Amino acid sequence: MNKGRVYLVGAGPGDPKLISVRGMEAIQKADVIVYDRLANPRLLKHRRPEAELIFVGKLPDKHILKQEEINQLLVDLALQGKVVTRLKGGDPSVFGRVGEEAELLADNDVIFDIIPGITSSIAVPAYAGIPVTHRDFTSSFAIITGHEYPNKTYSSLDWEHLAKAIGTMVFLMGVANLEQICRELIRCGKPPEMPVALVRWGTWADQATITGTLSDITEKVREANFKSPAVIIVGEVVKLREKLAWIEKKPLFGRRVLVTRARSQASELVDLIDDMGGEAVEFPVIRLQPPSRPEAIQALDLALDKLHEFDWVLLTSVNGVEYFFRRLREKGIDVRKMGNARIAAVGPKTAEALAERGIIADVLPAKYQGEGILEAIQADLKAGQKMLLPTADLARDYLPAKLKELGLEVTEVDVYENVLTTDDGDEIIHLLQNQSIHIITFTSSSTVTNLLEALRQLGVEDPLSLLQGVEIACIGPKTAETVSQYGLPVTYMAEEATVASLVQSMSQKDDGVVYP
Numbered sequence: 001m002n003k004g005r006v007y008l009v010g011a012g013p014g015d016p017k018l019i020s021v022r023g024m025e026a027i028q029k030a031d032v033i034v035y036d037r038l039a040n041p042r043l044l045k046h047r048r049p050e051a052e053l054i055f056v057g058k059l060p061d062k063h064i065l066k067q068e069e070i071n072q073l074l075v076d077l078a079l080q081g082k083v084v085t086r087l088k089g090g091d092p093s094v095f096g097r098v099g100e101e102a103e104l105l106a107d108n109d110v111i112f113d114i115i116p117g118i119t120s121s122i123a124v125p126a127y128a129g130i131p132v133t134h135r136d137f138t139s140s141f142a143i144i145t146g147h148e149y150p151n152k153t154y155s156s157l158d159w160e161h162l163a164k165a166i167g168t169m170v171f172l173m174g175v176a177n178l179e180q181i182c183r184e185l186i187r188c189g190k191p192p193e194m195p196v197a198l199v200r201w202g203t204w205a206d207q208a209t210i211t212g213t214l215s216d217i218t219e220k221v222r223e224a225n226f227k228s229p230a231v232i233i234v235g236e237v238v239k240l241r242e243k244l245a246w247i248e249k250k251p252l253f254g255r256r257v258l259v260t261r262a263r264s265q266a267s268e269l270v271d272l273i274d275d276m277g278g279e280a281v282e283f284p285v286i287r288l289q290p291p292s293r294p295e296a297i298q299a300l301d302l303a304l305d306k307l308h309e310f311d312w313v314l315l316t317s318v319n320g321v322e323y324f325f326r327r328l329r330e331k332g333i334d335v336r337k338m339g340n341a342r343i344a345a346v347g348p349k350t351a352e353a354l355a356e357r358g359i360i361a362d363v364l365p366a367k368y369q370g371e372g373i374l375e376a377i378q379a380d381l382k383a384g385q386k387m388l389l390p391t392a393d394l395a396r397d398y399l400p401a402k403l404k405e406l407g408l409e410v411t412e413v414d415v416y417e418n419v420l421t422t423d424d425g426d427e428i429i430h431l432l433q434n435q436s437i438h439i440i441t442f443t444s445s446s447t448v449t450n451l452l453e454a455l456r457q458l459g460v461e462d463p464l465s466l467l468q469g470v471e472i473a474c475i476g477p478k479t480a481e482t483v484s485q486y487g488l489p490v491t492y493m494a495e496e497a498t499v500a501s502l503v504q505s506m507s508q509k510d511d512g513v514v515y516p
Contacts, residue, residue, distance in 0.1 A: 010117015146174015
């Protein structure tokens with residue numbers, strides 16, 4: 001069997017968008033991903049579906065595998081002919097033991113690549129508004145392990161040199177030894193009033209910062225029960241934090257937002273949440289796919305074969321547009337068969353999706369208001385006209401019923417269906433149980449019902465109790481109504497049927513309007 005190869009990848013400090021392009025490519029091509037606790041789980045969603053995951057994370061007082069065992073694991077997997085990605089937080093060359101792993105791979109003639117990552121020693125201070133160098137303060141910095149004690153009877157660090165020659169000092173893995181670090185620096189000449197900052201879980205939604213001086217930071221950390229993992233920054237540059245703490249000024253900073261939308265649609269919402277300083281966690285409880293029931297397929301194809309007979313075609317969502325035109329392509333039907341049919345779109349995003357296909361909607365509501373499309377088309381209607389209504393399998397009966405009341409002959413067909421999924425559900429349950437999800441977004445009624453059903457299928461007996469205390473954000477009154485039917489309050493509701501409006505509503509921190 002041919003030997004595999006190993007990619008030793010730095011995942012960056014936590015924010016999944018800080019991984020390198022090469023690092024992402026290594027995740028996407030891996031047969032096996034060996035990862036630790038400081039690599040953001042969101043990165044694993046980019047793996048191939050069949051890729052094996054092996055967790056080898058380390059806690060300060062507990063190791064799942066010893067380092068020597070991890071080294072050997074990488075060799076064994078590669079010798080089985082597998083492509084292995086070893087995913088490590090930060091940069092693997094900065095106290096990440098990549099040298100030890102690479103040495104054993106080299107000893108066994110295994111091909112490996114070292115793919116650097118953004119080190120937490122620089123990124124974490126930057127996310128806290130602390131540049132490690134600044135020409136008004138210092139032109140040098142040092143990255144130092146804070147994890148020497150208590151295993152060593154003496155320190156290999158030259159404290160006097162550090163205290164006198166280095167401007168900014170960044171200590172990694174040093175929270176447990178903070179008192180010793182401060183004492184040594186003061187002993188070797190650093191002034192007791194030298195600024196110090198500790199940044200915990202930097203670049204994550206849980207990022208927290210505490211500041212002080214060499215003389216008082218230990219007591220402040222103890223009183224705040226400030227735990228690892230944290231980066232310690234010692235130096236005059238800490239004074240810049242108050243002015244430069246950029247990410248903390250964003251409206252969704254410190255907020256972890258659950259996105260329940262189908263993965264194929266979620267990217268815009270995820271990006272907007274990230275731009276506002278939040279951390280988006282995807283749990284796509286809906287997967288969209290073409291109709292699977294034979295009777296639904298037959299009804300759709302029959303309607304498309306008679307496309308020229310319809311006076312109206314009403315599209316009610318971007319998904320409806322996508323799957324409607326997909327089926328036209330599959331059947332080889334020319335869109336010009338719609339002839340003189342009037343095209344109506346329920347909202348601006350739907351109209352935009354039509355425009356991308358060279359079709360300008362004849363009718364578009366001035367503003368999304370649920371019944372807005374009914375008001376918009378009434379002036380052009382004639383009794384007895386035929387309308388094609390391509391929708392989802394779970395679409396409400398409200399719209400077809402109202403259209404029929406207006407005298408239209410409505411043919412409603414399913415162009416796609418919503419399928420319940422529970423992928424990565426265990427991680428979501430863990431976050432909810434630990435109250436680490438602050439907001440849940442619902443973009444349709446089906447995302448509401450599917451989330452609750454997904455939690456039940458994952459073994460949660462009372463899903464509603466798990467959502468208590470979590471703020472809920474909805475697109476549209478119908479979605480909000482579904483949430484309210486389950487007895488949950490809606491904290492934010494988008495004024496328009498767009499994800500941009502949804503994120504904007506969540507960003508109004510001080511409004512706090514709760515819809516009953």
